[in-house]
Amino acid sequence: MPHRKDPGSVGLVQKQFYTFCEPPHEMELTSGAKLGPITLAYETYGRLNSDRSNAILILHALSGDSHAAGRYAEDDKHPGWWDNTIGPGKAFDTEKYFVICSNVVGGCQGSTGPASINPATGKEYGLSFPMITVHDMVRAQVRLVDHLGIDRLLAVTGGSMGGMQALRWAVSYPDRVIASIPIATTSKLSPQGIAFNEVGRVAIMADPNFHGGDYYGRPAPREGLALARMIGHITYLSDDSMHEKFGRKLRGKKAFGYNFNVDFEVESYLRYKGDTFVHRFDANSYLYITKAIDYFDLSLPDGSLVKTVEHVKAKFLIISFKSDWLYPPYQAREIVKALMVNGVDVTYCEIDSRYGHDAFLLDEGEMSKIITNFLANVAERNGIREAASS
């Protein structure tokens, strides 16, 4: 709950935790393995209305976490990762909606993941952590939503891997989702996307500090993780936005250095992004989450996306970005088509942004307006009362 509000801000927030300690302690995963007990770290913004019908679940991407909005302390340098869309008067309007965001299972920001203690051994899981899928992330979220006493979510939404979860929610829990807003995402990652993830994993595993994932209490495989992050960052930007942001500008010099130090701004940016990431992220989580992304294929088991989505009941808003080459618009259009074949009520918007995959985090304005209108429409049609009037 917010303790203080800036204009348009949810103010100060707290991370909360929910552990599935009621039976069954274990959750069966897609792979057939079992995992438990599971803790999910989560945050909420806004108030749940009296009939518990105004909840929106925010789903994060690869490097995200439960801290989607607000600040933990007034002097925090940065707010949560989607603060520009969550808050009073924003797209996910906390005056109207009760917004929830949880860290995925397999993550490293409070939810159970490879850095957690395995109760069977008393030591960190490391690579003995079972492989998790996007469906497993959603299975755990269902438990959290149950815990919060919410039967049906007004909306599920997220970008990138968050969009995969929004799709999985609508397909596998059709009675529990009124609307789904997958953004900058796909029904299955392209081989190019798998390739970039694989290179990141190879980089982490090649780090001499990796020790088969058993590096806790020792120096972490930071160089490998930084490399993986650098690769990721290139794929999140567009050629266009890199021209705009860096061009061929030199970093703190007027002429080429003719050595292997940083010459160009873009090199400096990437090194910085890699170096800062390793302080907040666990390399093993990076391995597990990228595998979950690679495995995601909404058309399975039949190989037919049209068939998989046939029981969907949610109304859809699907958003893609023209310059996003990691999750290109044609992949979003494939989902739109499969839904429309099944008569699902779907709105599709291809935003003309230059900022590549990252555009979903930046929100240049259009996205927020589109979401605001879509949610208002869904809430009205479903007679959803705002928290304020409850």
Next chain:
Amino acid sequence: MPHRKDPGSVGLVQKQFYTFCEPPHEMELTSGAKLGPITLAYETYGRLNSDRSNAILILHALSGDSHAAGRYAEDDKHPGWWDNTIGPGKAFDTEKYFVICSNVVGGCQGSTGPASINPATGKEYGLSFPMITVHDMVRAQVRLVDHLGIDRLLAVTGGSMGGMQALRWAVSYPDRVIASIPIATTSKLSPQGIAFNEVGRVAIMADPNFHGGDYYGRPAPREGLALARMIGHITYLSDDSMHEKFGRKLRGKKAFGYNFNVDFEVESYLRYKGDTFVHRFDANSYLYITKAIDYFDLSLPDGSLVKTVEHVKAKFLIISFKSDWLYPPYQAREIVKALMVNGVDVTYCEIDSRYGHDAFLLDEGEMSKIITNFLANVAERNGIREAASS
């Protein structure tokens, strides 16, 4: 000289060497440093005509070398890297033209590079090797062409970094080039391209076997180099060609493994490409050559491409490939425009290939035909006699 000819093949070939041992032993580099003596490894195919006017210089890309066509031994598994364009009846027709290809200075296939012995110390250069530029590569080639007694080249050509050299030849040695055929190239690498190169370099330098580049006689930084090569390969293919080549096909299994072994074909392909590369390439050369590519900017020193190319005399054929996102067609069109502003005779062809940057190596047929016709036209207009008639 070929010892044996298959139909359309230059047959058996030999690598030759030329060392600049006449004074000056040293060559001044763009950076101001001096390097020498320099050896260039090179090969030739076809015969020089009596007035030495039918020579075509082939310029290789990052991982290429002087072995552009033919085989060293009859049981060689693969011919030279551009064998599909060089040979009797092919684009660079060895019945008509005398074709030369040399390994760049800084390379590792016989030309002087970081793995060479520094005569001043008696040890390998390693990172004490001076930084080289595309212009330095061309400077060394000029010496080789002098040595072969050739005043003016009928054509210079190459793809990617080879295209950069073809541009540099025409700009800096206007009287020594009748025609230039830059393929899948740019007047300056994009920040995205620099970023990918930088990540590759960081991977090599982070390898515990790197030892500041002083690894000769010890295990080489193979994991880092393999990683760099994996990243490179992703950028050489297109999203489309990866869908066609791999899709989401699994490698030797019918279901996901739910572990960190290879699941997808594309992962297996990349690992294989990385692993095989390290047996034929020196990591330090990879560092130096990628820096040369990053530094290349034909618009320098004035920042105006139009001004830089104003003294060009060569006729140009510029080829790009629609699906090439590493050296996208818009970059080729920038060169075309700058040349046309200066009244240079330039033909531009944007080939509708799906194979990304790699298309210039594959040659699906169109490229060869375009080059064949262009060269025939240039040879006729300039009264170039074929070797056979000499």
